Amino acid sequence: MPEEKIRILIAKPGLDGHDRGAKVIARALRDAGMEVIYTGLRQTPEMIVEAALQEDVDAIGLSILSGAHMTLFPRVIQLLKEKGLDDVLVFGGGIIPDQDVPELKRLGVRGIFGPGTSTDTIVEFVREEIRRHRAGEPRQ
Amino acid sequence: MAGDARALARLISLVEDEDPSARAALAILYPRTGRAHLVGITGAPGTGKSTLVNEMAKVYRRRELTVGIVAVDPTSPFSGGAILGDRVRMRELAGDPGIFIRSMATRGSLGGLARATSDAVKVLDAAGYDRVLIETVGAGQAEVDIAKTAHTTIVVEAPGFGDDIQAIKAGILEIADVFAVNKADREGADSTVTALEMMLDLNGTQVGRWRPPIIKTVAIRGDGVPDLVDRVEAHYDHLRDSGLLARKEEERVRDELVALLQHELTQALLASLRPGELDEWVRRVARREADPYAAAQSLVHRRSR
Numbered sequence: 001m002p003e004e005k006i007r008i009l010i011a012k013p014g015l016d017g018h019d020r021g022a023k024v025i026a027r028a029l030r031d032a033g034m035e036v037i038y039t040g041l042r043q044t045p046e047m048i049v050e051a052a053l054q055e056d057v058d059a060i061g062l063s064i065l066s067g068a069h070m071t072l073f074p075r076v077i078q079l080l081k082e083k084g085l086d087d088v089l090v091f092g093g094g095i096i097p098d099q100d101v102p103e104l105k106r107l108g109v110r111g112i113f114g115p116g117t118s119t120d121t122i123v124e125f126v127r128e129e130i131r132r133h134r135a136g137e138p139r140q
Numbered sequence: 141m142a143g144d145a146r147a148l149a150r151l152i153s154l155v156e157d158e159d160p161s162a163r164a165a166l167a168i169l170y171p172r173t174g175r176a177h178l179v180g181i182t183g184a185p186g187t188g189k190s191t192l193v194n195e196m197a198k199v200y201r202r203r204e205l206t207v208g209i210v211a212v213d214p215t216s217p218f219s220g221g222a223i224l225g226d227r228v229r230m231r232e233l234a235g236d237p238g239i240f241i242r243s244m245a246t247r248g249s250l251g252g253l254a255r256a257t258s259d260a261v262k263v264l265d266a267a268g269y270d271r272v273l274i275e276t277v278g279a280g281q282a283e284v285d286i287a288k289t290a291h292t293t294i295v296v297e298a299p300g301f302g303d304d305i306q307a308i309k310a311g312i313l314e315i316a317d318v319f320a321v322n323k324a325d326r327e328g329a330d331s332t333v334t335a336l337e338m339m340l341d342l343n344g345t346q347v348g349r350w351r352p353p354i355i356k357t358v359a360i361r362g363d364g365v366p367d368l369v370d371r372v373e374a375h376y377d378h379l380r381d382s383g384l385l386a387r388k389e390e391e392r393v394r395d396e397l398v399a400l401l402q403h404e405l406t407q408a409l410l411a412s413l414r415p416g417e418l419d420e421w422v423r424r425v426a427r428r429e430a431d432p433y434a435a436a437q438s439l440v441h442r443r444s445r
Binding site: 004005007026027029030031032033034035036037038039040043044046047050051053054055056083084085 | 145146149150152153156157159215216219220221222223224225227228231234235240241242243245247
């Protein structure tokens with residue numbers, strides 16, 4: 001039967017070398033029936049957005065532990081806008097201080113998930129966001 | 141190119157999701173297909189297919205040819221999800237507008253490719269990519285669909301993956317047009333080459349017949365890859381000059397048409413049944429009150445008189 005699969009890019013921008021968290025999330029999304037394009041370590045924002053475009057993904061999940069989130073997230077979002085991909089859902093996780101969250105959300109990062117978040121929470125978030133987007137409901 | 145790439149990516153998704161609009165688009169694109177050289181790369185998991193694809197793409201780009209890549213990974217039979225990880229080994233290709241990479245999940249297909257792979261390849265072909273590299277799932281022995289989709293099939297082996305009895309079994313080794321013995325800096329590479337040579341010797345020699353060359357590569361360093369690409373190109377020349385290319389294309393079209401007919405006729409038949417009619421037969425067959433062959437015959441012939 002034809003169906004519209006959910007496709008998600010999971011990427012690790014920047015220079016930190018810890019991808020365990022990203023792999024755990026990738027696996028959880030796979031187990032939830034989604035197709036996860038995993039691009040590995042040390043991706044530049046340009047590489048991430050190019051992959052998102054070619055792979056026609058519904059969402060991008062970024063894992064950042066290096067502290068460079070205030071540079072990397074805005075750059076990815078800006079590039080997505082330039083390529084006309086502003087309808088792609090962007091969310092993230094890693095070590096992101098609470099005080100930075102409001103600014104990231106204002107920029108368009110729809111969800112930020114810190115250490116200890118259950119994978120179910122993230123799967124539910126992604127499902128619900130994409131369901132709403134496909135149904136044409138506006139994002140609050 | 142950027143606008144085109146977006147449209148290309150979107151169209152491949154529609155093809156994968158079997159969206160009705162994809163069919164119309166493919167019909168329009170069809171006359172522009174048939175120009176690209178389609179190269180399949182198959183072999184067991186861990187032999188280095190993705191790394192080899194990465195290096196081959198670099199060689200083609202140095203020769204000023206554009207490259208489309210379709211990389212297939214398996215769908216989980218339990219969740220329907222997939223991890224598509226082939227891009228991890230292709231990071232060096234990022235930022236080159238002459239390259240388009242698309243990852244694809246098998247979505248239940250068993251032959252080493254996805255159902256939508258050959259249509260995705262057509263989209264890339266029509267978009268003007270000179271070479272389309274198709275990487276199969278990590279293949280065992282029987283995943284041989286790639287030989288029908290690609291003009292030239294590379295079977296990737298690595299030292300230590302099997303002895304000479306493996307080499308005379310039927311299946312994947314028979315579909316090779318070119319062999320790459322990758323990780324050739326490891327111990328045992330020469331005996332892998334010897335086992336393959338012996339297998340090819342058993343095939344006998346015929347004048348004018350293509351004997352698959354065996355190329356040693358160390359993909360991670362790019363060693364041997366220009367030579368591999370040369371042999372792949374030579375195989376295409378051979379196909380064209382011998383008239384096999386046209387024959388192969390007709391075979392491919394025949395298979396494709398028959399598959400489409402099967403799909404269309406099945407859909408039409410299922411749509412023509414009374415609600416619950418199929419379920420009735422399912423129950424009867426499951427209770428052994430009817431056999432599946434009679435059930436199928438009866439369902440097919442119910443409408444004709």
